[in-house]
Amino acid sequence: MSVWLPTTISTERGSKMKTASWRDNRVFAVALVSLGFIVIWYLGAIFLNGQQLVSQYERRHQDWDASKVVAEALSMRRPVLPTPDQVVVELNQSVFHEAITSKRSLVFHTGITLSSTLLGFVLGAALGILLAIGIVHNRTLESSLMPWIITSQTIPILAIAPMVIVVLGSLNFTGLVPKSLISMYLSFFPVTISMVKGLRSADRLHMELLHTYSATTRQVLWKLRWPASLPFLFAGLKVAIAASLVGAIVGELPTGAQGGLGARLLSGSYYGQMVQIWAALVMAALLGALLVVLVGMGEKWVLKRMGTRTELGAAA
Amino acid sequence: MSNLVNKQAGSGRAQQWVMGLGLLVFVLVAGMVLGGEKGALRQSVPGITGLLFGSYGIWLLLAQLTRWVDKAQLKQATGLWGWSVPALFALFLLLVWQMLVDGFAVPPVLLPSPTEIGSAFAGSLDMLWQDFRQTYLKSVLAGYIMGCGSGFIVALLIDRSPFMQKGLLPFGNIMSSIPIVGIAPIMVMWFGFDWQSKAAVVVIMTFFPMLVNTLSGLASAGKLEQELMRTYAASHVQSLLTTRLPYAMPFIFNALKLNSTLALIGAIVAEFFGTPIVGMGFRISTEVGRMNLSMVWATILVAALAGSISYGLLTLLERRVTFWHPSVRAGKR
Numbered sequence: 293m294s295v296w297l298p299t300t301i302s303t304e305r306g307s308k309m310k311t312a313s314w315r316d317n318r319v320f321a322v323a324l325v326s327l328g329f330i331v332i333w334y335l336g337a338i339f340l341n342g343q344q345l346v347s348q349y350e351r352r353h354q355d356w357d358a359s360k361v362v363a364e365a366l367s368m369r370r371p372v373l374p375t376p377d378q379v380v381v382e383l384n385q386s387v388f389h390e391a392i393t394s395k396r397s398l399v400f401h402t403g404i405t406l407s408s409t410l411l412g413f414v415l416g417a418a419l420g421i422l423l424a425i426g427i428v429h430n431r432t433l434e435s436s437l438m439p440w441i442i443t444s445q446t447i448p449i450l451a452i453a454p455m456v457i458v459v460l461g462s463l464n465f466t467g468l469v470p471k472s473l474i475s476m477y478l479s480f481f482p483v484t485i486s487m488v489k490g491l492r493s494a495d496r497l498h499m500e501l502l503h504t505y506s507a508t509t510r511q512v513l514w515k516l517r518w519p520a521s522l523p524f525l526f527a528g529l530k531v532a533i534a535a536s537l538v539g540a541i542v543g544e545l546p547t548g549a550q551g552g553l554g555a556r557l558l559s560g561s562y563y564g565q566m567v568q569i570w571a572a573l574v575m576a577a578l579l580g581a582l583l584v585v586l587v588g589m590g591e592k593w594v595l596k597r598m599g600t601r602t603e604l605g606a607a608a
Numbered sequence: 609m610s611n612l613v614n615k616q617a618g619s620g621r622a623q624q625w626v627m628g629l630g631l632l633v634f635v636l637v638a639g640m641v642l643g644g645e646k647g648a649l650r651q652s653v654p655g656i657t658g659l660l661f662g663s664y665g666i667w668l669l670l671a672q673l674t675r676w677v678d679k680a681q682l683k684q685a686t687g688l689w690g691w692s693v694p695a696l697f698a699l700f701l702l703l704v705w706q707m708l709v710d711g712f713a714v715p716p717v718l719l720p721s722p723t724e725i726g727s728a729f730a731g732s733l734d735m736l737w738q739d740f741r742q743t744y745l746k747s748v749l750a751g752y753i754m755g756c757g758s759g760f761i762v763a764l765l766i767d768r769s770p771f772m773q774k775g776l777l778p779f780g781n782i783m784s785s786i787p788i789v790g791i792a793p794i795m796v797m798w799f800g801f802d803w804q805s806k807a808a809v810v811v812i813m814t815f816f817p818m819l820v821n822t823l824s825g826l827a828s829a830g831k832l833e834q835e836l837m838r839t840y841a842a843s844h845v846q847s848l849l850t851t852r853l854p855y856a857m858p859f860i861f862n863a864l865k866l867n868s869t870l871a872l873i874g875a876i877v878a879e880f881f882g883t884p885i886v887g888m889g890f891r892i893s894t895e896v897g898r899m900n901l902s903m904v905w906a907t908i909l910v911a912a913l914a915g916s917i918s919y920g921l922l923t924l925l926e927r928r929v930t931f932w933h934p935s936v937r938a939g940k941r
Contacts, residue, residue: 318774321771321772321774321775322774322775322778324775325772325775325776325779326775329779340798372797372798431671431674431675431678432667432670432671432674432693435674435677435678435690435693435694436670436674436693436694436696436697437694437697438694439691439694440694440697440698443916445869452892452904452908458896458897459717459718459896459901462717462899463718530785534784534785534786534787537787538787538789541787541789541790542787542789542877545877545880553790557790557792557793558793558881560793561793561796561797561881561882564797566794566797569790569793569794570794572790573790573791573794576786576787576790577782577786577787580785580786580787581782581785581786583785584785
């Protein structure tokens with residue numbers, strides 16, 4: 293959503309860790325913590341669903357014991373908190389066992405969300421880069437725009453997403469583009485900020501060298517500033533694509549049950565389908581992680597081709 | 609670096625003439641459009657040309673002003689002067705917005721003019737205050753304090769265990785790329801329609817940024833400083849309080865600032881999923897349904913003010929707490 297990931301996180305602390313033991317294994321640590329989460333999830337499901345079951349039994353004056361409650365809490369049809377296996381079953385059903393064109397298929401909804409995410413991301417990245425180039429080259433543009441670009445992000449702009457959708461919809465302007473506009477608004481900012489930084493990151497010596505060559509502004513931009521800014525660009529893009537996905541999902545909320553992961557969340561909340569909400573949520577999480585990983589791979593590929601191994605980009 | 613490329617120093621006499629003429633034309637067109645009937649700009653070629661030319665004049669004025677401000681700031685440190693150009697720019701944008709809406713008689717359903725928004729704002733201060741109290745003072749503040757607080761405390765706890773850090777940090781990183789607002793419907797079902805469910809969304813949204821930033825902040829203390837503390841035989845708590853927490857402060861404030869925006873977004877979006885008949889998210893969604901857009905914009909104005917003011921307050925607090933940090937000292941010159 294915003295640039296909240298700091299650059300690097302070192303877990304090493306001085307001289308304390310010398311011997312390599314099972315404690316140093318990252319995969320093991322992650323696996324253990326995930327296992328902990330899953331156990332907590334199951335316990336939570338038993339507790340939350342159990343409470344509901346018990347009050348149900350007591351209303352009906354039925355007998356109940358602990359084992360019965362636990363067994364039923366883990367397999368409720370409309371649970372308060374679905375268990376992980378219920379979510380996996382729902383995901384499997386809606387992803388692999390429905391025709392892709394069907395409205396019950398999660399792939400169908402993911403596709404809708406993905407398309408507006410990508411369109412918004414491309415538009416936002418383009419706008420962000422253009423703004424950054426303008427800001428770097430024009431002092432007036434910088435001093436009049438830059439404060440407002442920063443202020444624009446303290447405004448909870450996501451709140452106006454439904455308004456943009458409804459207003460554009462009343463103009464018969466529906467479908468992909470209005471949602472993408474919201475994604476664009478959310479994703480231009482990280483790109484602009486990191487690109488302004490990146491375009492200015494060119495080495496001073498190199499800038500002066502090009503100056504002695506009497507290079508034009510445009511030549512300086514393409515031959516020096518642009519290549520120097522690429523690591524920063526990708527750092528911004530990673531944040532931007534995650535923000536773009538959020539924008540697309542929130543943009544789908546007011547369109548009712550037409551399609552997309554956001555619509556899936558909304559219809560799930562209308563009809564009390566917790567499992568459906570969780571499945572959509574897991575799908576959104578997977579999609580977000582996948583998109584960020586893809587941008588990261590693009591970054592590696594581009595930087596490798598350019599011959600730079602710099603990790604500067606993380607600094608944005 | 610920028611003066612190497614920026615070669616637009618000194619405006620010629622011709623440019624000054626254009627600037628003056630442009631300003632004059634802008635004032636004339638503005639008077640014509642704002643004083644006259646609605647729709648004055650429709651199919652009026654001189655009007656539109658005048659507006660474009662006038663805008664160019666304003667642009668030249670802004671450029672001139674920027675140079676003056678830059679010069680003045682070189683001589684003395686004045687923070688307020690730096691805001692004169694962006695403020696003028698915003699005023700200019702508002703004027704053009706008003707002129708375009710009036711001049712082309714844009715229906716208010718599409719885009720209300722600034723004056724309409726202003727009168728809607730002033731006319732329903734009471735309702736807006738109720739919404740603000742419900743959304744900001746109840747959901748956002750409660751959730752923000754709980755989320756940031758628990759993120760901070762958990763960070764302090766797992767700071768001593770590299771193993772837990774290794775296990776938890778990947779989750780923190782994954783959480784940054786997934787849309788957490790999606791849990792809003794679940795929270796509304798669990799905690800009901802009132803502010804508690806919104807606060808829960810805010811807690812989850814703000815927890816991980818705080819955790820990740822605090823951890824990396826604690827790790828950012830220099831090796832030399834930490835070893836010095838070791839030679840003093842400082843206890844964990846002592847070295848935490850005297851070196852590592854101060855070093856973490858810029859990171860913590862970074863998280864606090866980002867979270868202030870995230871919290872407001874989380875609360876407003878959660879209100880779309882169900883709310884009592886008060887609250888900013890509720891107001892936005894109902895007034896959109898009634899096509900009463902000036903009220904929606906007035907609510908957004910409230911949200912924008914709340915967002916920027918809390919951000920500004922946090923920045924001020926940051927300056928007082930981390931006065932020693934290079935980025936703050938550079939700002940003061």
